[in-house]
Amino acid sequence: MSSLGPDRGGGGAPAVSLRKSGGGVTFDPAVYGVFPLALEVLPAGEPCPCDLFLPLYDQQQKRVKMTLVCGEGNCFQEPWRQRLLAAQQRSIFVYQEQGQALRGYFQRHASQRLDDPQVPASYKRLLIQEMAGLNLRDLYGGDLSPQVVGQAVDGIQGVLERLTGDELLLTNLSEILRSDYNTYSHSVNVSLLAMALGRHLKLTTQRVQALGMAGMLHDLGRAKLPPEMQNKAGPFDEQEWALMRTHPHWGHRLLSSAHSVSMEVLKAVLHHHENADGSGYPHGITAERTPLAARLLRLVDAFDAMTSHRPHRPARQAFEAASIIMQSPQHFGEDLIPPFLRFLASPHMVRKQEPAAGPSQG
Numbered sequence: 001m002s003s004l005g006p007d008r009g010g011g012g013a014p015a016v017s018l019r020k021s022g023g024g025v026t027f028d029p030a031v032y033g034v035f036p037l038a039l040e041v042l043p044a045g046e047p048c049p050c051d052l053f054l055p056l057y058d059q060q061q062k063r064v065k066m067t068l069v070c071g072e073g074n075c076f077q078e079p080w081r082q083r084l085l086a087a088q089q090r091s092i093f094v095y096q097e098q099g100q101a102l103r104g105y106f107q108r109h110a111s112q113r114l115d116d117p118q119v120p121a122s123y124k125r126l127l128i129q130e131m132a133g134l135n136l137r138d139l140y141g142g143d144l145s146p147q148v149v150g151q152a153v154d155g156i157q158g159v160l161e162r163l164t165g166d167e168l169l170l171t172n173l174s175e176i177l178r179s180d181y182n183t184y185s186h187s188v189n190v191s192l193l194a195m196a197l198g199r200h201l202k203l204t205t206q207r208v209q210a211l212g213m214a215g216m217l218h219d220l221g222r223a224k225l226p227p228e229m230q231n232k233a234g235p236f237d238e239q240e241w242a243l244m245r246t247h248p249h250w251g252h253r254l255l256s257s258a259h260s261v262s263m264e265v266l267k268a269v270l271h272h273h274e275n276a277d278g279s280g281y282p283h284g285i286t287a288e289r290t291p292l293a294a295r296l297l298r299l300v301d302a303f304d305a306m307t308s309h310r311p312h313r314p315a316r317q318a319f320e321a322a323s324i325i326m327q328s329p330q331h332f333g334e335d336l337i338p339p340f341l342r343f344l345a346s347p348h349m350v351r352k353q354e355p356a357a358g359p360s361q362g
């Protein structure tokens with residue numbers, strides 16, 4: 001087991017309390033150096049590749065403490081999962097420094113599960129979502145050299161090929177999109193939304209994968225901003241805004257160095273904050289001159305930002321976000337709003353009955 005920091009309580013896994021993390025106490029995983037992992041994707045009965053924690057509120061010390069649920073090498077048990085899910089706890093937490101061990105574990109085990117027609121699409125979606133998030137963590141935690149960026153791009157490409165290889169994986173997205181805003185979950189959400197929207201618009205598989213790659217990496221340039229701004233969701237002062245407006249350029253520059261990134265992806269990253277009326281940035285170009293992929297990213301980026309929790313406001317419901325988008329043709333363009341609204345009501349987003357798992361699913 002790895003060493004435990006000052007806020008990490010030790011303890012036996014089965015004795016975990018199901019108390020939530022404290023009345024009225026907000027828990028920001030980034031502050032504790034942890035990230036969430038969907039409980040459903042954790043294989044039961046196998047040795048854990050890392051320590052698993054829950055944030056529990058310590059009444060005496062009046063703060064949240066990370067409490068060990070299952071130590072590295074111990075077997076996570078199915079009844080624990082059921083108890084946690086029954087208590088509305090959908091995630092378990094992993095310290096960032098153990099992210100790589102978790103990614104290696106998923107890489108070894110995921111292919112088999114993703115290829116298995118008996119495994120339900122709902123599980124595969126979650127697994128792919130977690131793998132994509134882990135790839136991004138490696139990237140943001142690295143030195144952003146062309147080699148590191150290139151490796152992450154290759155890893156993400158593998159995930160995108162999975163997503164476009166099975167129609168069911170880009171459906172029912174409203175079930176898995178995360179509303180806990182941080183760069184990783186936001187980037188994975190934007191990627192999934194952009195790919196599903198591309199599918200809805202009947203774009204080619206190559207273009208859908210370009211949308212997925214651009215979505216995953218659209219905010220990479222934020223990694224070049226001062227650390228205190230990277231996860232700041234706003235509001236910004238004037239100076240912060242000026243810095244924030246540089247992130248598309250930084251993203252474009254970092255990805256250009258990786259060579260394997262296509263021109264379509266590079267342009268989408270560079271122009272994902274342009275507005276249809278030319279009031280956006282970095283170039284202030286209108287819809288006619290903005291590549292379609294960048295305009296689609298602009299839409300799903302705004303939608304995800306609005307439907308995620310921010311420190312200064314709660315998440316909006318999807319219908320509220322849709323109505324704001326409807327009233328903003330100057331940002332998104334008259335031509336894209338109706339198809340986007342139809343997309344939100346399509347099986348890509350809303351739940352439909354999934355066929356029982358079977359050989360026809362592949």
Ligand SMILES: [Fe+2]
Pocket residue numbers: 218219247272273
């Ligand atoms: Fe952005």
Ligand SMILES: [Fe+2]
Pocket residue numbers: 186190218219301
């Ligand atoms: Fe974004």
